[in-house]
Amino acid sequence: MTAARQSAFDRLTVNAPFLARLAELYPDEVARFLADGADAALARVALPAADDDIMPALRRWRGRTALLLALGDLSGEHDVAATTRHLSAFADAACDAALAAAFAERVPGEAPRGMAVIALGKLGSHELNYSSDIDPILIFDPDTMPRRSRDDPDEAAVRIARRMVEVLSARTADGHVLRVDLRLRPHPEVTPIVLPESAAISYYESEALAWEQAAFIRSRASAGDRALGQHFLDAIQPFIWRRSLDFRQLKEIGAMSDRIRDHFAQGQAFGPGFDLKRGRGGIREIEFFAQVHQLIYGGRDPSLRVPATVDALAALAGAGRIDADIATRLADHYAVLRRIEHRLQMIEDQQTHSLPVQPAALDAAARLDGEADGAALLATLEPVVTDVGAVYDRLVAERAVARGLPTGEGELAGALAAAGFDPPDAALRTIAEWRGGKARALRSPAALEALETVLPELVRALGAAPDPDAALVRFDKLVGGLPSAVGFFHLLAAQPALAKIATRILALAPALSDALAARVELIEGLIDARAFEAPASKAELLAEWAPTLAGLDYERLLDRVRDRVGERRFAYGVQLIAGSTDPLIVARGYADLAEAALQVLADATVAEFVAAHGRVPDSELVVLALGRLGGRALTHASDLDLIYLFTGDHLAESDGPRPLGATTYYNRLAQRVTAAMSVPTAAGKLYDVDVRLRPSGAQGPLVVTVDSFDRYQREEAWTWEHMALLRARAVYGSDAARAEVGRVIEKVLTAPRDRAAVVADAATMRDKIAAHKPPQGALDIKGGPGGLVDLEFAMQTEQLASGRCCDPHIPTALACLEAAGLAPAGMGTAHALLARMLVMLRLTAPEGAPATAAARQLVASACGEPGWPQLLAAHDAARQEVGDWWAAIRSAAPQKEKEE
Numbered sequence: 001m002t003a004a005r006q007s008a009f010d011r012l013t014v015n016a017p018f019l020a021r022l023a024e025l026y027p028d029e030v031a032r033f034l035a036d037g038a039d040a041a042l043a044r045v046a047l048p049a050a051d052d053d054i055m056p057a058l059r060r061w062r063g064r065t066a067l068l069l070a071l072g073d074l075s076g077e078h079d080v081a082a083t084t085r086h087l088s089a090f091a092d093a094a095c096d097a098a099l100a101a102a103f104a105e106r107v108p109g110e111a112p113r114g115m116a117v118i119a120l121g122k123l124g125s126h127e128l129n130y131s132s133d134i135d136p137i138l139i140f141d142p143d144t145m146p147r148r149s150r151d152d153p154d155e156a157a158v159r160i161a162r163r164m165v166e167v168l169s170a171r172t173a174d175g176h177v178l179r180v181d182l183r184l185r186p187h188p189e190v191t192p193i194v195l196p197e198s199a200a201i202s203y204y205e206s207e208a209l210a211w212e213q214a215a216f217i218r219s220r221a222s223a224g225d226r227a228l229g230q231h232f233l234d235a236i237q238p239f240i241w242r243r244s245l246d247f248r249q250l251k252e253i254g255a256m257s258d259r260i261r262d263h264f265a266q267g268q269a270f271g272p273g274f275d276l277k278r279g280r281g282g283i284r285e286i287e288f289f290a291q292v293h294q295l296i297y298g299g300r301d302p303s304l305r306v307p308a309t310v311d312a313l314a315a316l317a318g319a320g321r322i323d324a325d326i327a328t329r330l331a332d333h334y335a336v337l338r339r340i341e342h343r344l345q346m347i348e349d350q351q352t353h354s355l356p357v358q359p360a361a362l363d364a365a366a367r368l369d370g371e372a373d374g375a376a377l378l379a380t381l382e383p384v385v386t387d388v389g390a391v392y393d394r395l396v397a398e399r400a401v402a403r404g405l406p407t408g409e410g411e412l413a414g415a416l417a418a419a420g421f422d423p424p425d426a427a428l429r430t431i432a433e434w435r436g437g438k439a440r441a442l443r444s445p446a447a448l449e450a451l452e453t454v455l456p457e458l459v460r461a462l463g464a465a466p467d468p469d470a471a472l473v474r475f476d477k478l479v480g481g482l483p484s485a486v487g488f489f490h491l492l493a494a495q496p497a498l499a500k501i502a503t504r505i506l507a508l509a510p511a512l513s514d515a516l517a518a519r520v521e522l523i524e525g526l527i528d529a530r531a532f533e534a535p536a537s538k539a540e541l542l543a544e545w546a547p548t549l550a551g552l553d554y555e556r557l558l559d560r561v562r563d564r565v566g567e568r569r570f571a572y573g574v575q576l577i578a579g580s581t582d583p584l585i586v587a588r589g590y591a592d593l594a595e596a597a598l599q600v601l602a603d604a605t606v607a608e609f610v611a612a613h614g615r616v617p618d619s620e621l622v623v624l625a626l627g628r629l630g631g632r633a634l635t636h637a638s639d640l641d642l643i644y645l646f647t648g649d650h651l652a653e654s655d656g657p658r659p660l661g662a663t664t665y666y667n668r669l670a671q672r673v674t675a676a677m678s679v680p681t682a683a684g685k686l687y688d689v690d691v692r693l694r695p696s697g698a699q700g701p702l703v704v705t706v707d708s709f710d711r712y713q714r715e716e717a718w719t720w721e722h723m724a725l726l727r728a729r730a731v732y733g734s735d736a737a738r739a740e741v742g743r744v745i746e747k748v749l750t751a752p753r754d755r756a757a758v759v760a761d762a763a764t765m766r767d768k769i770a771a772h773k774p775p776q777g778a779l780d781i782k783g784g785p786g787g788l789v790d791l792e793f794a795m796q797t798e799q800l801a802s803g804r805c806c807d808p809h810i811p812t813a814l815a816c817l818e819a820a821g822l823a824p825a826g827m828g829t830a831h832a833l834l835a836r837m838l839v840m841l842r843l844t845a846p847e848g849a850p851a852t853a854a855a856r857q858l859v860a861s862a863c864g865e866p867g868w869p870q871l872l873a874a875h876d877a878a879r880q881e882v883g884d885w886w887a888a889i890r891s892a893a894p895q896k897e898k899e900e
Helices: 002-015 017-025 027-036 038-043 054-075 080-106 153-169 197-206 210-218 226-235 247-263 283-297 309-318 324-348 359-368 374-398 409-419 425-435 445-464 468-480 486-494 496-508 510-518 520-527 538-549 554-578 583-613 662-678 706-715 719-725 735-749 755-772 788-802 810-819 827-844 853-862 868-890 895-899
Strands: 115-120 133-140 194-196 219-224 621-626 640-646 703-705 729-732
Touching: 002 017, 002 027, 002 054, 002 359, 017 027, 017 054, 017 324, 027 038, 027 054, 038 054, 054 080, 054 153, 054 324, 080 115, 080 133, 080 153, 080 219, 080 324, 115 153, 115 210, 115 226, 133 153, 133 197, 133 226, 153 194, 194 197, 197 226, 210 219, 210 283, 219 226, 283 309, 283 324, 283 374, 309 324, 324 359, 324 374, 359 374, 409 425, 409 445, 425 445, 425 468, 445 468, 445 486, 445 496, 468 496, 468 510, 486 496, 486 520, 496 510, 496 520, 496 554, 496 853, 510 520, 510 554, 510 827, 520 554, 538 554, 538 583, 554 583, 554 827, 583 621, 583 662, 583 729, 583 827, 621 662, 621 735, 640 662, 640 706, 662 703, 703 706, 706 719, 706 735, 719 735, 719 755, 719 788, 729 735, 755 788, 755 868, 788 810, 788 827, 788 868, 810 827, 827 853, 827 868, 853 868
Parallel strands: 133 194, 640 703
Antiparallel strands: 115 133, 115 219, 621 640, 621 729
C-alpha cells in the first residue's frame, strides 16, 4: 500500500499541476497520507471554526480535502463511488458553513433556519465530480427564516442567499470553494435566486417543464434547514413520480439526448477530443438509460426511486425491469468513465469532460491514471463507449411510445368505431376541428403535439364512456374554454386513469363538468389516491388545512378556502361517479366540508371584526345550522340554512376603538360571515346561504340573543318553525355557548303538545308547500307524493307530538321512532333509498333534468340495485310506504283542518 501511495503522489506531482501546487501548500497532509492513508489524513482535516474568517478558511479546507481525495483516488484506496460520496459530503458541509456565515452576518445570534438547499444533479445523488459546479435550488419559509425587524422577507432571503453563493464561488487568492449554478430554478431569467417554499411547490405542481421531472429524480435536501427541504420534496412527490407513463417526458428525454448528440457532434467521434460526458456512449447516456426506466416504472414501484445511477441500475435489474447483465456492464462502464473524467479535472481543477486533443496532454492524463500513454488510455475507453452507445441506441429504437391516431379519414373512422363511437361521424368532425386549431387552446404547435400524444388514450376513454358522443361534446366544450391545453393533455397522457375518470365525469355529471371547465386543474387532485378515501371529518379537514391557511390575509384566505372546498367537493363528486363511496357517506362528507369552511371563515371574520370594534364582554356569536346541514346530509349543490344568535346582554357595548352596541355589533358581524361564505371571489363561489328561517323570518333582525330566541320559540313560533328546529344543530361557537343553545332547543322540542293541533298544523303547511311548489315529475325525490318532504313531515309530526327522538340526524331519529313504535318498521330503509337517489340525481341530473341512460345505471348501482327498472320498483315501493305513513298521520287530523 505504501508503494501505491508513493506512486499516486509521484504521478500527481508530474502530471497534475493543480494538485502539485496543493501538495506544496499542504505538505503535512501529504506526509500523513503517505504514512497513514487517505481516510486517516482526511479525519485530521477540521472544518472551519465559527470564529474563522469564512472566505479563506473554507478555501484552505477545500484545498486540503481536494488534495487528499485525489491521492486516495489515484492510489486506489477510494473507488469512484467512495470518491464521489466524499466530494458530495464536502459540498454539503461547505454549503452549511457558507449559509451559517451568511445568516450570522445579517442576523447575528440566530440559527440558520428557514432556508434550504435542494441539491439536484450529481450532488443530489451523492455523485459529485472532482471539479464540478453544484446545481441547487434555494427555498425559504418567510414565517420561520430569521431576519431584521424591518426586513422584507423576500429581500432578506435574497441577500442571505447571494452572500452564501459569494462565500462559495468567489475567486480569491486562495481560489474558490464550489461553483454554484442556480439556473435550474423555475424561470431563472425572471425569478429571484431563492424562492418561497409555497411558490416553488405551486410551480412544480402546475407548470414545471418536462426536463424538470427528470432532474428531480436526483434530488435531496442537502444543506440548510433540511426539514424544510424535505417538506418541499415530499410535497412535490406526485410531480416527480407519476403512477402512469408520461409519454411527453420520455419524448423530451429522447429529444434531449438527440440534441446533445447533435450539438456535440465533434466530440462523438471516438479519439482525442471525445466528450466523456455527452458524446455517444458517454456518461450522460448511462444516466439517461437509468432515468428513462425509472420514469416508466418508478411511479408504481418505490424501490426504483433511488438517485444514484449505479444504485438505480441495480434496483432496475433487481425488479426485473432491465437485463441484469446490462445493468452490470453499464455500472462497470460508468465507473471507468467517471474515473477518467476525474483525472481530466484533477489536472487544472477545470470542469472539463473532453479528452485532450494534443498528444502530450492526452499522454499526461493517461499517465495520471497509471496508463503508459494516450494510446493505452484510448484502448481502455473504446470498448466501454462502444458498448454504452449500442445499449442506448437500442433504447432509443424501442422508444416509440407516443403514436397518434391515424390522420386518414377512413382509418380514423375505423379507429373511432372500434373505440365505441357508433356512428363515428360526429367524433370525426370534432377531431378534425381540434387538429385544425378551432379552439384557442389548440393553436400552438406544442398544443397540437400534446393533443396527438394523448389522443389515442383519450379516444379509448371517451369511447368507453356510457355515452361516448355526449362525453365528447362536453370534452369539446371543456377544451374550448381553456386558455392552453398543453398541460391538461400531457397530464391525461401521463395518467390514463385520469382520462377515464374525466370522461365519466363528462358523460355522467354535468355539475362536475362545469366545475372542471371552470378549474381544469381540479383533475390533478385525483392523482393522489387519497382523493378516493372516505370523506374527511371536520376535525381532519381543519388539521389538514391549518398549515396552508396560517398567516394569510383575509382576502387570500377567502380565496384559499374556496379552492380547498372546491377541490374536496369535486373529489367527493368523483367518488360518487366512480362508485367508490356510499352516497350517504359522501352526503355527510359534504356537510363536514361546509362546517369546516364555516369554522375557518367565521373565525377569520370575527378576528377582523374584533380588530376594528373589539369584543362585547361575556358574549359571542353562535351559528345554528338547520335543514340538510343541521342533519349532516348535504348534496353536491345544497345551500346552507343558518340562524345567527349571540349570548349575553343585548344592551352591552363592544370594547374596541370603534365601539358598537351588541345588537348592531352582531348583526354587522353576521352579515360579514354570510358574505364570507357566499360572495363570489376570484376563486369562485362557495355556498348559497339562506337565513330566512330566523325568528320572525325575513322581517325580523338577522341576529337575536339566545334569550330572545328562547322566548320566541316558546311564545310566538309556529308549529312549522318547531318542525324546522328538529333539524337544528349549533355548528359555531364555544362548547359552552353551543350547549346552552342545545338546551334551549331541547326544552322547546320536548314541551308537551296537543297532538291533534300538531297534526292539523303540519297537514296545513304541507298542503301550502304542495300548492306553492308542485312536484317536478315522477322522480321529484323530495316533493312528490311519498317523497322525502312527506317523510320528514310524518317524522317531525311524530317527534313534536311525542317529544321523543329529537335528533337532527334523520337515520338516527327514524331508528328511534321505529324502536318506540312511532314509525312503521322499515321506514329507515325507505329513507336511505330515497336519500341515496337524491344525492346521486342532484349530481347526475341537476335541476330536475331527466337522467341519461348511463346516469340511470350509475344511480341504480349506487342504490344497490342491478338496474334502473329494479330501482324504480324499489323507489315506488319506498314512496308507497312513506305515503301510507303520512296519510295515516293526516287521517287523524281533527275537524279543525277540514273546516279550514
